[in-house]
Amino acid sequence: MPTLNDLKSGETAMIKEILDLDAATQAIRMGIAAGETITCIAKVPAGPTVVQHGGMELALGRDLCQKIEVVRQ
């Protein structure tokens, strides 16, 4: 299953699951949760991925992205 780390800048994907309870709880408040569609707008090499969703840009650390499974669209 691809994770957020596998997305390239410009790709859109649907979140399948966030495999970290604390992160999932924090992210759902901002609108990022399983079933939501996000667009990767930037990827720092060996660093965070920046996604866009509902007028918001969110940067997620590499370790965390590894725990967010996505389905490319």
Place this chain on the structure above:
Amino acid sequence: MTSNPVLVNPDPHLCAGNGECHQPAQAIPADIQETIVLAGNPNVGKSVVFNALTGLYTNVSNFPGTTVDIPKGMLPDNRLLKDTPGVYGISNFSEEEFVAEKAILSGDKIINVVSALSLERDLFLTQQIIDYQKPMIVVLNQMDEAENKGLRIDVPLLQALLGVPVIPTVAVTGKGMSDILPQLTKAALGNPMTDCPDPEALRQLEDNPGRRLQTYGSRRQYVNSLVRQVVSQMEQGQHFSLSRLMGQLFLNPVVGLVSGLLVMLILYQVVGVWIAGDLVALTEETLMLGYVVPVIQKLVGSVIASNSPIYTILAGEFGVLTMSMQYIFGVLFPLILGFYIYISLLEDCGYLPRIAVLCDGLLNKIGLNGRAVIPMILGFGCVTMATVSTRVLTSQRERTIASIILAITIPCSAQIAVIVALMALAGGLKAWGIFIGMLSLIMIGLGTVLNKVLPGKSTSLMLDLPPMRMPQMKNVLRKTWVRTVVFLKEAAPLFILGSLLVSVMQVTGLLTLTERLLTPITVNLLHLPSEAAQIFIMGMVRRDFGGAGLFFLSDQLTQGQILTALLTIALFVPCIASFTVICKERGLKESALTLLGSWAVAFLIGGLTARLIEWTHIL
């Protein structure tokens, strides 16, 4: 009854937590009728609303996580208005969220500021406050930016669905702001989400980290359905947006590196060359040494004989009146003013959060995440306020690492200003290279060790990036002015204390004795003249006095000695104010270790640098 706003806490950065400030705070009247709490996500314009309502200044920065304490102001009819740190929900993932949670749940009425640009994100908190059944109104801000993006929001429908008054505003231009207070009387409990438990039961559920995801999930779905009904995108297709383009650009590592270097070069040119060189020559030499100091000496001399110890204490070489005037107004004031304008500009345009993203990978290696860039950069302003701002970090582990690194390796702005000025004397670019190289090496070493030694695991970055914006000059200047004034108010008494201490020591002969006692360190270890002991004594009172003292000695030193002394002072103990805050925030044991550690590191690295420079003849 007062209708004028009462100044309680103008700058959250400079408060040491627990409500204690360097700034003398005016008392809040005892007969508070009502407590009103301003709540909202980060960067939605909460502070601008606070200013408009109270007529007061709070720090408005385009960076989540800079309001760490709670600014308060009075509204007409003895109502107290509290600002809170920006949060995404009533939870307790960080100290900051804990502070906001406490304030929101204890308020009588809530003014919830939301951004029209990101309703999907913002309404989660709104709905949560409604679910907790707090009387509230919603301020729908940034309406102009939403219109520009082609977003249409059905305000009457939103008001009907939420069941609370909704006031559309454009806070930066003041549009709609005068409607807020009148609407406050209509604050309502609103409509809880479908199948919402009563507030007590909800609190129990959402206080439980294992169970709250479920209610959060229901609320998220409820909020998404509200947003679908209320928001419509008018025109399809993206407009060209400079802000967006810039935001993307600064996330590119190459652009980030180049812009970072550019930012430092400009800082060097403006603060180091123009202000520290040209302007300080004018303020210190022409104004202070040419006019003010001789006048003070003449005045004091007309009352006290110029060969008496009292004269030396008041108007001598380290005189309480003469040296304080010369340093505070001649040297520090112009430097601090320049530095704060610069930092405020960077803060307000949205540049810093992008730097946080770029630095995340590197900071992970020392047990921190990109978020730690916030306290680090603020640390360059003032270590005291930066230590308080480590509250934005999520775990205690990260707070410990950040506080120690701040205390030891990050020089504060007052110090940097002096450092920048002295660097030109110490050999320019090469000296900068050694200085920054050494500090970075120590930071990496220290962080790596702490990351290995401390138990647990640090958290991953999750940072919401605000749009890049043109900084508002009015805001930048106001912020700079308040910071500078607060800095001077804090610095002046300690500076006077410092010069009193040193001149009393001079008169009593203690200074020569201390200089002799410290000879093994100053002369043998650091290869500096024995007078350098003065610098360290003053540096203990306030970090930058050490630097200022060095300024004074600099014509007697070689370039290598200036650099060695600079590096030692930069690593040296944090000032009294920041040490007090470290004690408060991190506990006695950790503070004592930080203090001893900083001494050991400072003298060790100072000695090493002195030898390195001598052996390699690099300067």
